[in-house]
Amino acid sequence: MYNTDIPTRAELPTSAQLLRSTVIAILAAAAILVTIVLPAEYAIDPTGIGRMMGLAEMGQIKAQLAEEAEKDRAAGQQGAAPVAAPTPGRRSGLLDRIFAELLIGPAAAQTAPARRSDEMSITLKPGEGAEVKMVMIQGAKVNFSWTVAGGVVNYDLHGDGGGQETSYQKGRGVPGADGLLEASFDGKHGWFWRNRGTSDVTVTLRTSGSYTEIKRAL
Structure with missing residues (x-):
């Protein structure tokens, strides 16, 4: 004998209720998106909330580094001086990234990935920053x-995705670190480093665990 009660038709949600929940x-x-993702990722802060929470400053740093990286790539491809400004396609790329972050990324990350190991090295000039993220x-x-x-x-170990953000660790003037990172939510998790010294440094990162992708974001 089963004690589970089967809901009646009257107890099921109506189309209007489902529509309201969707809206x-x-x-x-x-x-x-407007109050957290745009300020933190792209320095776009129409409400001013991102500035009060300190997210807009982080977005400005990321946007500046992205523009500098784009100039360097363009200069390397053309063999000429860096271009003065980013191309108009940056706006459409921004929208594509937002769509992937909020819709495609969480849906594609439901299958547990196989274990993998990677190693990469990044050289930072004085004042330069770089970010590496794992999915x-x-x-x-x-x-x-x-x-x-x-x-x-200086470094910040953090994660973002699906409108969520978190910082796992931070440090200043650090020669290295090691440990275990456990993702708090589906998304991209990794490190941001900045060289505040007066000479070039090289950061060598080694990772081993469950993630589907690792790449330099900035």
Whole structure:
């Protein structure tokens, strides 16, 4: 004998209720996009909330570094001086990234990835910053270690995705770090380093664990 009660038709949600729930979810996602994602990722802060929360400053740094990287790539391809400004396509690329972050990314990250190991080295000039991100699902774990040759760096180990953001660790003037990173949610998780010294440094990162992709974001 089963004690589970089967809901009647009257107890099931109506089409109007489902539509209302969908509209509320869309409005909530739009609010998160405008107040958190745009300021933190692209320095776009129409409401001013991102500036009060300190997210706009982080977005400005990322946008500046992205523009500098684009200039360097253009100069390397053309063999000429860096271009003066980013191309108009940056806006469409921004919208594509927002769409991927909020819609495609979370849906594609539901399957647990196989374990993998990677190693990469990044050289930073004085004042230069770089970011490396891994695509991870909630609860996935990665063992990591990174070292700095030639000096020390400031760093922030953080994650973002689906309108969520978190900072796992931060440090100033650090020669390296190691540990276990466990993703708090589906998204991109990794490190931002900046060289505040007066000479070039090289950051060597080693990772091993459950993630589908690792690449330099900035």
